[in-house]
Amino acid sequence: MDYRVLGLVLLSLLAYTNAEQVKFVDCGSVEGKVTEVDIQPCSQQPCQLHKGQSYSVNVTFTSGVESKTSAAVVHGVVAGIPVPFPIPQSDGCKSGIQCPIEPQKTYSYVNQLPVKNEYPAIKLVVEWELRDDSSKDLFCIKFPVQIVN
Ligand SMILES: *[C@@H]1O[C@H](CO)[C@@H](O)[C@H](O)[C@H]1NC(C)=O
Numbered sequence: 001m002d003y004r005v006l007g008l009v010l011l012s013l014l015a016y017t018n019a020e021q022v023k024f025v026d027c028g029s030v031e032g033k034v035t036e037v038d039i040q041p042c043s044q045q046p047c048q049l050h051k052g053q054s055y056s057v058n059v060t061f062t063s064g065v066e067s068k069t070s071a072a073v074v075h076g077v078v079a080g081i082p083v084p085f086p087i088p089q090s091d092g093c094k095s096g097i098q099c100p101i102e103p104q105k106t107y108s109y110v111n112q113l114p115v116k117n118e119y120p121a122i123k124l125v126v127e128w129e130l131r132d133d134s135s136k137d138l139f140c141i142k143f144p145v146q147i148v149n
Contacts, residue, residue, distance in 0.1 A: 051148070
């Protein structure tokens, strides 16, 4: 590889880390489309979540439907089993989304993910859903994290 190519690769890696964009998997966003997931702070992937700290999660999505309400449901998937992951604010309309949600509009859902001291220091997958009026997913995303001491 020539040095210019190498430089470009390093530069784009750096840009990628600064943006804190997280690699995610869509787990069935039937009523919307997710374009971007950001977690802050997260300098490496999977994101290292320190116990006792809180992380900001920003999900940018375009809704396909109209909805008066939106409710977040978060799980931590440990060894294939989803365990409820409590968040302080489950009302999506109080998490950066202006309700009612309109079809074809893009929203940034921004919420906090507090990592409690009593959580085990393990790798797990976070599954984050936002449900509409009819309990269908406006988005459902999954991303890996690592809880550290
Ligand atoms: C969330 O991410 C979107 C897309 O990158 C950005 O436009 C928006 O400003 C972010 N919101 C916050 C509160 O960080």
